[in-house]
Amino acid sequence: MVDSAGKAAHRSSAVAEAWSVPMLFPPHRQRPKVVVKADLLPAVSVLSTAGLLGIPLGWLWSLLAPAQRVRVVTADGQLAPLELESWHRFDDLAIYGFLALATGLLIGIVAWLMRERRGPVVFLAAAGGATLAAWLGTQLGSAFVNSKYAVDAAPALGAVVAQAPRLESGWVLVIAPLMTSLVYALLTAWNGREDLGRRLG
Template sequence: MRRELRAALAVGVGVLVVGALLGVAWGFLAPAERLIVVADGRGAPLTGESMHRFDALAIFVCLGAGLGLVSAAAAWRARSVRGPLLLVALLLGSFAGAYAMADIGELVAEMRNPRPDDPLVGQIVTLPAEVEAWQALLIQPLLAGLVFLFLAALSTAEDLGTGFTGPFGESRPVRAAEPEPEPAVYTPYPQDTAPDPRWSRPGPSEH
């Protein structure tokens, strides 16, 4: 049980850390949107600039989906600790990692393109990228959970290859199957090679 808790904690923290690092990468990769100030507090996007909002969201979703796929495959490699604890840790770490990726990514994008305080009318300003759809945060944990469950469904072993029958592992080890007894080998009775006198014919010397 302790071993499984340590493995689950390591998986959750690892996914969170990688999500934070991907947030830094997203902050540099996500394109900013340029606007022209038309009035106080109002701006109009330049031609083609409005598509950058979709591009930034698409990059975020791709990074989250990739992390969900890789993290689920990596967690499944921990054969001896497969089970519900590992799945829960993977899901929680994926939720936290997606949130950290969005939060840190927006912070990095804000540092690269700070918002102007009071821009003048006619001035072109650059707005940092944002994760505008909260549904994008669900892609990473959803894909991670589906991949993990898919791999579990493909497993032909009832214990998922852990070597334990219980859901929490070490308390219930699987007993090794006793070897089957070898089949008995029956040896036929030895046959007498001497000829039976009742069936022997007299030779010419006996007449």
Template sequence: MSRQPRSTGDVGPAHLPAVPPPGAGHVVAMPARRPRPPLVRPDLLPALNLLSLVALTGLPLGWLWSALAPPVRLRVLADGRLASLPAESYHRFDALALFVLLGLGAGVVTGFAAWSWRSRRGPVVLVAVVLGCLAAAWLANRIGTSFAMSRFPLADTVSAGATLVRPPELTTALALVAQPLGAALSYGMAVAWSGTDDLGRRRG
């Protein structure tokens, strides 16, 4: 018995469409890596210690200012009023400018020193440095004024024509912002220069 030829409509194995392997043509979406939260809690205690240490720098700054700031010499008039001698009134500005320059320099050095603490770089340390410098400036003003008063004590009794020496003093409280401003500027410049997301604290 002869075999009947297959009809043209029959589909053999050679004509079956190729089945794609499992997973072909499908893109598996990987979950996006979440950015690490900022390290705040581990930096709190070291930041508080740094704040206290920076605040103590106001002691030598106050002593140095009292040793360098010039006093103001006054002349006692016949009616008991005090009048500054020629060019002596400029020493008030000299004392103020000296305090600002000392605070600004100390703040810049403090900011760069805090940046060198690589394992604690971040906003918490920056805030601690700024607050510590503000406390140091206030302490330098208080300590410096006390040292200056002991260096140039006022006379108990005065007479007409006598010359008095007034210790240096700050004529405005705005001078206290020089030190924290210098620290913020130096630390901010270091952050901008770093250019990394973690500020390089996890390297090395």
């Protein structure tokens, strides 16, 4: 009699535990707060280091971008491109765009690998550094190609000369930061942790 009563009590307690309120409504967990002050100095380092990538970006573009061959058509030095040479205007933009994509990809991955500093502060610094690198690359790249294709004397009428590559659109400045933002956002979504794994660093 006592055993059957004990079994019934144990069974009823098990049912009560299974249907208890805490199981249906788990306690609220406190979300990790965004760290700002501790990430400021690393963010400045990310911004400056990423911006320095504009130097190799501009140098590589000056090596790969094709010059446009033009002919001197007037005595005052007016130039006209040869047949099909005007296509190189697009080639110059495309080459710089692909190099900027690679730069943004590199910045986004390296910034994400800083596990202990993951968050919006370093993300904004990485995007800003990619923008700085893109701008610095256009300035230094133009300087490199202008010195490479410098003309010492005025060309004669009818002469064919190589015109330095040019970047004729400012939209190339947004390619690197957009790529950095996309890579960082995809890695954040893939991680899935509330603190992005900072505590595991």
